[in-house]
Amino acid sequence: MSDYVYREAKGEAGAPLLFVFHGTGGDENQFFDLGGELLPGGRIVAPRGDVSEGGALRYFRRTGEGRYDMADLALRTGTMVEFVKARIAESQPSRVIGLGYSNGANILAAAQFAAPELFDAAVLMHPLIPFQPAPAPGLKGRNVLITAGKRDPIAPAAATQQLADYFVGQGAAANLLWHDGGHELRQEELRETQRFVGSVVAAA
Numbered sequence: 001m002s003d004y005v006y007r008e009a010k011g012e013a014g015a016p017l018l019f020v021f022h023g024t025g026g027d028e029n030q031f032f033d034l035g036g037e038l039l040p041g042g043r044i045v046a047p048r049g050d051v052s053e054g055g056a057l058r059y060f061r062r063t064g065e066g067r068y069d070m071a072d073l074a075l076r077t078g079t080m081v082e083f084v085k086a087r088i089a090e091s092q093p094s095r096v097i098g099l100g101y102s103n104g105a106n107i108l109a110a111a112q113f114a115a116p117e118l119f120d121a122a123v124l125m126h127p128l129i130p131f132q133p134a135p136a137p138g139l140k141g142r143n144v145l146i147t148a149g150k151r152d153p154i155a156p157a158a159a160t161q162q163l164a165d166y167f168v169g170q171g172a173a174a175n176l177l178w179h180d181g182g183h184e185l186r187q188e189e190l191r192e193t194q195r196f197v198g199s200v201v202a203a204a
Contacts, residue, residue: 004047004083007032011043016201017093019084019119020046021104025056031099034190038197039097045087049103051076059107065154066130077110084111084118094204097197101125101185102154109133109163116142116170121200123147123193126183128155129163140171145196147189149181 007028011017018039022030028046035044049057051072060076061069088096098119100108105127112119116138124146144167148160160176167174175196179186 004050006045006047008046009036009042009044011039011091012041014092014094015039015042016095016097016204017043017045017088017091018197019087019096019098019108020044021059021098021100021108022046022049022057023102023104024049024053024058026101026104027057031101031104035099038099038194039201042201043091043093047080047083049107058103060103060110066128068130070131073110077107077114080107080111081115081118085115088118095120095200097121097123097200099123099125099193099197100127102127102183112136112139112142112144121145121196123196124163125185125189125193126152126155127163128159129166130159133166136170139167142167142172143196143200144172144174145177145193146174147177147179147185147192149183149186150178151181152183154183 018035020031020035028048032046049059051058061072096119098108105124113133113136116136121143146164164176177192
């Protein structure tokens with residue numbers, strides 16, 4: 001199991017568990033406070049990426065913009081899956097939710113492909129999956145929210161739509177929210193994320 005550095009809010013007994021994954025250049029603090037706002041009283045776990053790209057923290061290596069080191073991605077996805085499993089075993093939460101932005105969304109999505117039973121729901125903000133994921137029947141019935149910019153130069157709209165179509169094809173309840181901008185996060189994304197997380201928790 002990876003010895004990730006991570007920040008944590010313990011939460012109430014049996015509370016939902018929210019994992020938050022930062023973007024390239026961020027760290028465990030980037031979305032920690034947002035996690036607390038989205039899930040008051042919940043357990044928040046924010047792991048720090050353990051790959052450095054010119055000093056910017058990431059969760060896996062890449063060879064260029066949009067070009068992933070697939071062997072490294074597979075290795076680090078397995079490591080993240082074990083980390084998530086260990087944190088789940090500690091508290092037996094009522095719901096397990098993941099939220100990631102950019103590179104954080106990519107490692108979260110990769111973990112979903114590899115171990116679809118882990119997350120009841122996931123928020124993927126501006127993900128880029130430049131490959132065709134293998135079928136994952138275990139995603140059936142899982143809840144997924146994807147948010148994206150129509151003019152995102154890092155995560156092209158066509159790739160985002162393909163990812164949403166993949167989740168739908170696996171039987172997940174997937175929703176896709178667009179804004180007219182690029183790779184930046186906007187208020188409409190945060191509002192929809194708050195609504196989404198609230199609905200997932202209410203259904204527990």
